[in-house]
Amino acid sequence: MSKSTKALFSLVFSILLLHFPSAGAEEKSAYKIEHMKDNVYRFSAGHYRSVFMVTKQGIFVTDPISDEAAKYLREQLTKRFDVPIRYIAYSHNHVDHTLGGQILAQDGADVVAHEYAAEDLKWTRAPTALPNITFRDTLDIALGDSRVELRYHGPNNGRGSVSMRFMPANVLYVVDWIVIGRMPYRDLLGYDIHGMIHSTREILSGEPFDLFIGGHAETGSRKDVARYLAYLEALYAAVRDGMLAGKSLKALQSEIKLPEYADLPMYDEWLPLNIAGVYKSLVEVSYFNFRPDIDAEF
Template sequence: MKWIMSLFVVLSLSCFSNEYKIEPVKDNVYRFNTGHYYSVFMITESAAFVTDPINSDAAQWLNAEIKRRFNVPIKYLAYSHNHIDHTQGGGFLADSTTQVIAHRYADEDLRWTDAPTRMADITFAQELKVNMGSNSVELVYHGPNNGRGSVSMRFMPANVLYIVDWIVLGRMPYQDLQGYDIHGMIRSTEEVLAMAPFDVLVGGHANMGTRDDVKYYLSYIKALYDGVRDGMLSGLSVEEIQQQLTLSEFKSLPMFAQWREANIAGVHRMLMDQSYFNFRPDIKNNKD
């Protein structure tokens, strides 16, 4: 069993890169990159506010770089949600004076699963505003969408929004949408677009972007959902929907050819698991 667990750890970390990079986003907000993963941080005159550690090695590197480049302590560390590929290694980014923040559902999951990270000191239910002099970070819970306790973070006055996994700009949503709630993805993204406008959105993967990019993402998610739902209501199998639902208007998205069928399968699975489409008496094949 021990060698199986060791192999799992190696495989689970294989998607991370040891080539790290820090790049400016806007004003005093920066993006940290390791492989296909991103987090953000804000630097004030006296302290830093950082987000997802991603993994232990990345967290150690970022901790050292913030101290070397900016010469300020890390006052706050906030988790975007519970998933371990974003929260692992928090103890290497936070020291004894750092306050760790998480939504209560994310904190609950990290504690119940004994996750290898630093647990939260501060939790909240709906909204939390952290003031740091003339700067602030506004954290908002938008309901279920991806994982547990996933929140948006708005860094002010730069007006940079950080959202992980449930909004992905400039790329297809990941494979078969493991851990997602398709209804929540749509509702939460609509909620973000109804909020005060942001200047830049930084995601946990793929591109930074604007409101127009978020609108385009939402149009894909809705087309995907509508196509799968309507196919299921017509009594089609997932294989038949994959053949008929081409979504060709979105074929320019990176990973479209590789993940289109998996995206369809993921929505199909969610509608079976969450909405019990297999029990619907109005669907022809369910009566056979």
């Protein structure tokens, strides 16, 4: 290779590095820690979100997300706060939220999860720290004058998915089964549409919260969560009624529009997939394909 050719390759490579940084640099730039309210913070790793609460008695951390994200978060907590991690709480069993637990728990922190989530992580031999504290319906964990209220609302997404309320900041954290500022994920993989509606209704009928933080997308208010619930109810009703009228999935995806939610990100891309998710649930869970009153091909 001539010197001029080598020089040209070197120049091109340098330009590529400027415009396309390394994977490591991209990952690190995707991490962010934000102060949300009082002693509650949000940790973002790309489009994933977790929450932690800092007290003089220690730190309460939620979903570690991944090994790399957990390493970054642990380093930052050590640098920023002169207190140990006391608790790690998993929102549910899915490994895209629970991996990395062993990194945050390595100094002896307790790992908390609902009993169904803990069971699933154990049975599936998930490569993360297994919970040593579990509960069935409710669990309150106090750290000094602060506490976290964990509540199980029944099936909704995955196994053992819970809400966490951080007090006295009154910040509510829910992963996956409530998403505000965006459409629900694709074809609702792993979701129970009935459970999503039921659990969200239960949240809205409970004590008011000051700030909602989700495991994805945006933060918001009770009004935002109520709009999310209205979307789920409208989506479910439209698919159900269309199926009762004997319409095919293809017809439903063509006809159902729900234009009042067209401002939500991913509306065009994911509405047909959301419809498919409800359709699939009504066939597989509610057995619409065995209904004698429906004249349709499933």
